[in-house]
Amino acid sequence: MSTSPTTAAPPAATVRTPRTGMLALFGIAAVAVMLVAPFGVYPVFLMKVMCFALFACAFNLLLGYTGLLSFGHAMFFGGAAYICAHTIKVLGFSPEIGILAGVAFAAFLGLLAGLLAIRRQGIYFAMVTLALAQMFFFFCLQAPFTGGEDGLQGVPRRPLFGLIDISKDINLYYVVLAIFVFGFLVIYRTIHSPFGHVLKAIRENEPRAISLGYRANQYKLLAFVLSAALTGLAGSTKVLVFQLASLTDVAWQMSGEVVLMTLVGGMGTILGPIVGAAIIVTMQNYLAGLGEWVLVIQGVIFVAAVSLFRRGIVGEIIAIVSYYRSGKQQP
Amino acid sequence: MRLAAIFLAASCLAGAGAAYAADPIPVKIGVLNDQSSLYADLGGQGSVWAAKKAIEDFGAAAKGLKVDVIFADHQNKADVGTSVARQWYDVDGVDAIVDTPNSGVALAVSGVTKEKNKVFINSGAATSDLTGKACTPNTVHWTYDTWALANGTGKAIVKTGGNTWFFLTADYAFGHALERDTEAVVVANGGKVLGKVRVPLNNADFSSFLLQAQSSKAKIIGLANAGGDTINSIKQAAEYGIVAGGQNLAGLLIFLTDVHSLGLKTAQGLNLTAAWYWDQTDANRKFADEFAKANGGKRPTMVQAGVYSGVLHYLKAVEALKSAKDGAAVVAEMKKIPTDDPLFGKGEVRADGRHIHPMYLYQVKTPAESKGPWDYYTLKATIPANEAFRPLSESDCPLVKKG
Numbered sequence: 001m002s003t004s005p006t007t008a009a010p011p012a013a014t015v016r017t018p019r020t021g022m023l024a025l026f027g028i029a030a031v032a033v034m035l036v037a038p039f040g041v042y043p044v045f046l047m048k049v050m051c052f053a054l055f056a057c058a059f060n061l062l063l064g065y066t067g068l069l070s071f072g073h074a075m076f077f078g079g080a081a082y083i084c085a086h087t088i089k090v091l092g093f094s095p096e097i098g099i100l101a102g103v104a105f106a107a108f109l110g111l112l113a114g115l116l117a118i119r120r121q122g123i124y125f126a127m128v129t130l131a132l133a134q135m136f137f138f139f140c141l142q143a144p145f146t147g148g149e150d151g152l153q154g155v156p157r158r159p160l161f162g163l164i165d166i167s168k169d170i171n172l173y174y175v176v177l178a179i180f181v182f183g184f185l186v187i188y189r190t191i192h193s194p195f196g197h198v199l200k201a202i203r204e205n206e207p208r209a210i211s212l213g214y215r216a217n218q219y220k221l222l223a224f225v226l227s228a229a230l231t232g233l234a235g236s237t238k239v240l241v242f243q244l245a246s247l248t249d250v251a252w253q254m255s256g257e258v259v260l261m262t263l264v265g266g267m268g269t270i271l272g273p274i275v276g277a278a279i280i281v282t283m284q285n286y287l288a289g290l291g292e293w294v295l296v297i298q299g300v301i302f303v304a305a306v307s308l309f310r311r312g313i314v315g316e317i318i319a320i321v322s323y324y325r326s327g328k329q330q331p
Numbered sequence: 332m333r334l335a336a337i338f339l340a341a342s343c344l345a346g347a348g349a350a351y352a353a354d355p356i357p358v359k360i361g362v363l364n365d366q367s368s369l370y371a372d373l374g375g376q377g378s379v380w381a382a383k384k385a386i387e388d389f390g391a392a393a394k395g396l397k398v399d400v401i402f403a404d405h406q407n408k409a410d411v412g413t414s415v416a417r418q419w420y421d422v423d424g425v426d427a428i429v430d431t432p433n434s435g436v437a438l439a440v441s442g443v444t445k446e447k448n449k450v451f452i453n454s455g456a457a458t459s460d461l462t463g464k465a466c467t468p469n470t471v472h473w474t475y476d477t478w479a480l481a482n483g484t485g486k487a488i489v490k491t492g493g494n495t496w497f498f499l500t501a502d503y504a505f506g507h508a509l510e511r512d513t514e515a516v517v518v519a520n521g522g523k524v525l526g527k528v529r530v531p532l533n534n535a536d537f538s539s540f541l542l543q544a545q546s547s548k549a550k551i552i553g554l555a556n557a558g559g560d561t562i563n564s565i566k567q568a569a570e571y572g573i574v575a576g577g578q579n580l581a582g583l584l585i586f587l588t589d590v591h592s593l594g595l596k597t598a599q600g601l602n603l604t605a606a607w608y609w610d611q612t613d614a615n616r617k618f619a620d621e622f623a624k625a626n627g628g629k630r631p632t633m634v635q636a637g638v639y640s641g642v643l644h645y646l647k648a649v650e651a652l653k654s655a656k657d658g659a660a661v662v663a664e665m666k667k668i669p670t671d672d673p674l675f676g677k678g679e680v681r682a683d684g685r686h687i688h689p690m691y692l693y694q695v696k697t698p699a700e701s702k703g704p705w706d707y708y709t710l711k712a713t714i715p716a717n718e719a720f721r722p723l724s725e726s727d728c729p730l731v732k733k734g
Contacts, residue, residue, distance in 0.1 A: 044417050048410075141503045141532065148504025150458060151409055151435045153465070154442045169421075238410070244439050246409040284411060285418075294404065295367060 034177055043173040044241065049281045050180040051238040056261040056273030057187050058230035063259075064268030065191055066223045067203030071126040071255050072113065072133030073231055078250025079136060080106040080232030085152040085245035086145055095160050099179075099236040106232020107225055109136075114224035118217055121206075130252065137250045151246030155239055172240065179237050183230050188270060190226065199223055260298070264305045266312025275314050355397040358655045360386075360642060361419045363412060363440065364430040364455060366404035369558050372588040374455045376402075377635040378430045380625055384618075385642035394650050401425070405436050412436035413443050420447040426655040427452060427645055430638050434458035434505070441470045449658040452645055454637030457505075457557075457584060459721060462685040466728035468659045473686045474637030475606045478721040480583050481509055483604030485516030487692035487712040488551055488581055493602075496581075497549035498527035499540055499564055501556035509555040509583050525549045534560060537567045545573055551602070553581045562589060566597055574600040587632045590695055590707050598707075601695040607633035607674060608693060608708050614673035630705040640675045641686070644668075678716060683728040690719040 037046055055077055062068045084102035087093040093101065117128040140146045147153075157167045166172040190196050201209045202216050210216050239245050248254060257280065265276025280298070287294045309316040362382050364374040379402045386398045401423070405412035412431070419425035420443070428444065431437045432455025444451040445467040452471045453461055459476040496517050500510040506529075514524050525547045528540050541564070544552045552573065554561055561582055568580055582589075585603040609619035609630045618639070622631040648664035649655045662684070670678045670686065678688040693708035701707065723731050 042418055042422055044414055044421075048414060138532075144504075149435055150438055150460070150504070153409075153438045242410045242413050242439075243442065244409050244413065246435050246439075248408040248410060284406070285414060294406070 031181065035174075038170055038173045043169045045281075045285055047169075047173055047176045047241045048238075048285070049278050050176050051234050051241060052258075052261065052281050053274040053277040054180050054183045054237070055231055055234035056258055056265065056277040057184060057270075058227045058234060059258045060262050060267065060269075060273040061187055061190065061230070062223060062227040063262055064272075065196060065203065066199045066220060068118070068220065068224065069122075069126045069259075070117070070129040070224075070227075071252070071259070072129030072131075072136075073227075073258055074250050074252060074254035075113065075133040075136040076106040076110055076228040076231040077235035077238075077254060077258075078140065078245070078247075079109050080235035081239050081245035081249045082140060082146050082152065084236035084239045085155045088158070088239070089152060089155045090145070094158055094162065095166065095240055099233065099240070102236030102239070103229050103232045106235065107229035110225040110228020110232075111221075114221045114228070118220045118224060130255070133250070133252060133255060137247070137252070140247060140250050146245075146247075149247055151244055151248075153244045155243040155245070157240060157243065166240065176237055176241065179233065183233055184274075187230065191270065195219070195222075260302055263312055264301060266315035266318075269312065269314045269318060272312050272314035276312065279313075355392070355395050356649065356653060356655065357424075358391075358396055358398045358427075358646070358649055359423070359425045360398060360400050360645075361416075361423075361425040361428045362400065362402040362430050362638070363405055363415060363419075363428050364402070364432055365407055366402070368407060370407070370432040370455065372592075372629075373586045373632045373634050374430050374432050374638075377622065377626055377629065377631060378402075378454070378638045380622065381631065381635045381639040382429060382642045384621070385639045386646065389643055389646045391646060396646060396650060398646065405431070405433070407433050407436065409435045409439040413439045416440045416443045417447075420444075420449050426450060426649075426658070427661075429453075429642060429645075430455050430634070432456050432634065434460075437461060438465055441465060441467055444658065445469045447658070450645065450655075450661050452638075452641040454641055455634045462681075462683040462726070462728060463721075464727045464729075466683045466730055468684075468730060469662055471641065471662060471665060471680055471684045471686060473641040474633055475604075475690070476685075476720070477505075477509055477584075478512060479606075479690055479719050480604050481512035482516050482721075483690045483692060483714050483719060484553075484581050484583055484602060485513040485522075486520050486718075487604070487714060488579075488602055489517055489520040489522040491692075491711060493551040493579060493581070494522040495549045496522060496524045496551045496553050497544045497547040498524065498553045498555055499537070499544060500527055500529050501560050502529040502531050505557065506555045510553070513553055513555065513583060530556070530560070530564075532560065535563065537564045538571070540564075541568055541571050541573065545571065545576070545578065549578065551579050551581050553583060555583050557584045561585060562593060565593055565601065569597040586634070587630065587705075587707065591705065595696060595698045595701055595707065598695045599697040602692065602711070603695070604690055604692055604714075605633050605708075606688065606690055607636040608691065608710070609636075610706060610708070611691075611710065618674060628704075636674045640670070640672045643672045644670050644680070681720075681723065683723065683726050683731050685720055687716050687720055689716045690714040 059073050062070055080102035083105040084098045087101045088098035113132045117125055120128055160166050160175055166175055198214055198219050202219055206216050261276035261280050262273050266272025311319055360382055362379045364378055365371050366375050382400050391398045403415045427450035429452045431440055431453050434456045437453050437456035441451050450469055452473055454474045457477050459478040461472045498510050500506045528543050530540050554564055579600055581602040590598045609615050619630050644665055648661050652664055666680045675688045680686050691710055692712040694711050695707055696709055
């Protein structure tokens with residue numbers, strides 16, 4: 001299974017002790033597993049998991065590390081998807097330019113939405129983002145280029161950079177893997193940079209961060225735009241995988257789904273969103289035969305996650321590991 | 332049911348040795364539809380049952396076919412639909428996908444089906460693009476489409492005296508298309524459109540729109556919307572006494588199960604177009620009785636009947652070719668042999684993939700007229716097969732050669 005490397009990962013990867021050697025080793029092992037995974041597991045499924053994992057990681061950058069609950073991330077995901085699909089299908093862009101166009105659009109939309117939304121906090125912030133996302137949803141429903149409720153279908157998979165034939169699933173898999181690793185490293189680097197530490201300070205105590213001389217709103221806006229752009233990267237990549245962009249991508253349920261993925265996996269942990277995305281996507285895919293029970297099971301898992309292991313799967317594993325560590329060191 | 336189960340078990344056992352010519356031809360059909368939300372009643376498990384019933388009635392085992400049926404829920408998401416379709420074609424060896432309501436999902440699955448050269452027999456989706464500009468050599472659209480609905484309801488109602496119209500239109504592409512097509516038909520047949528109003532999607536309060544419709548004094552109020560919007564507008568129209576006041580509602584996309592959940596008191600007087608109604612012929616009633624026995628007393632919708640009829644015809648084509656592997660060849664064969672089955676009668680599958688059969692205009696009965704549960708429709712007019720669907724001369728399907 002594709003999820004095994006990631007579920008096995010957290011104890012080694014997220015311990016705060018500076019074991020960079022271990023970490024690098026683990027990273028190489030994880031990438032190695034991902035390189036051979038498509039020969040064992042259906043590649044389209046793995047690509048879907050990676051797209052949603054990147055989406056959840058980008059969302060987690062905002063929720064887990066900046067403490068901003070955006071309830072409108074579907075607008076960046078779906079907006080980028082529509083722009084990417086439209087530029088590739090109608091304007092004849094090559095895939096890499098199409099993805100860049102999608103990302104640029106998502107970043108721009110993130111700037112506009114962020115400028116408005118970060119003026120408020122907590123539930124008001126969530127509601128403002130939700131309202132903006134709903135406005136964008138109705139724009140997509142009405143705008144002629146999105147194809148309304150039919151969506152944009154049959155987006156061609158042209159050769160990447162004019163060289164790599166991505167019409168074969170297996171080739172596309174490695175392209176998506178590269179994009180995913182790139183996005184993940186950007187997020188990892190951001191979290192561990194001085195900028196990321198300021199974000200965490202704002203999350204913990206915003207007035208204090210301001211009193212220390214940080215312009216909290218600028219930091220929050222930058223984090224918002226970065227999160228939107230990476231969400232756009234996930235949305236654009238998904239267009240290449242499924243060759244379609246539809247209203248599902250911009251609907252509010254998509255915003256809710258990414259919250260679910262992040263919470264189940266572990267908010268504020270770097271690997272949590274990946275695990276959460278893998279679990280939710282696996283359920284949607286492999287339990288599709290159970291029909292309506294998928295939603296029931298999804299609901300049960302959510303309730304269980306919130307009431308039994310509030311830190312999420314990865315968060316709980318980290319907590320257990322650090323408990324045993326501190327227990328060993330102290331006596 | 333038990334027969335189907337035995338059958339499935341047998342086909343699983345036989346799957347392994349199917350490579351030899353003397354062995355049965357393996358066929359795998361995937362029912363991909365909505366199992367959990369708004370279209371689950373009109374398709375759902377009923378469509379799975381209909382597909383299995385078609386295999387049983389066809390006598391597949393005796394004719395050397397080993398047919399297997401699987402199903403999945405597309406959750407009305409195009410990406411879930413395409414990933415299931417891809418996985419079925421790539422990994423599970425599915426030869427044909429059937430049903431698939433929701434136009435967006437259907438168009439996406441049609442694209443995947445063409446890419447993998449399999450067969451897609453759509454019964455549940457409305458969009459006429461499936462056999463129009465998005466037609467493929469691998470897709471057959473069986474039961475109905477937006478063109479047939481607009482044409483059927485528009486023309487038949489004008490002919491039966493409803494010559495002045497007012498449209499209540501859902502304000503997005505689907506609603507606009509339905510309104511446009513219906514308006515064209517109404518005007519072409521000598522009717523008049525007195526006015527129209529655009530209503531936001533998922534609207535809860537139709538009062539101001541219905542008052543406009545009422546004051547227009549149009550004989551017919553055309554509902555160019557779907558699903559929850561249709562149900563809400565009909566309910567509220569009943570509260571305003573619009574039908575009792577002499578105006579009639581024309582639903583452009585209404586299923587038997589919608590009428591069932593509305594109840595006759597609310598839905599009475601509604602005009603609608605459908606491809607099939609269970610209480611119309613003896614064959615239909617027989618099918619419906621067996622369906623009801625297996626599905627908790629429910630009666631089949633036209634979508635489920637379409638799945639039955641479509642699968643039956645598909646199996647005939649596979650039997651003729653002795654293989655289900657080349658999707659385009661199977662569909663070409665389906666177009667070559669005329670269709671004939673107990674539910675939809677004689678007909679044909681056209682070059683653009685459109686299945687041609689008569690459509691019917693029904694009116695929903697009043698509670699007094701109805702003799703029992705599920706006795707809902709009175710037949711008002713039959714639209715002959717050659718007038719029911721978009722003529723090939725108007726088709727924008729690339730497969731149709733323009734002469």
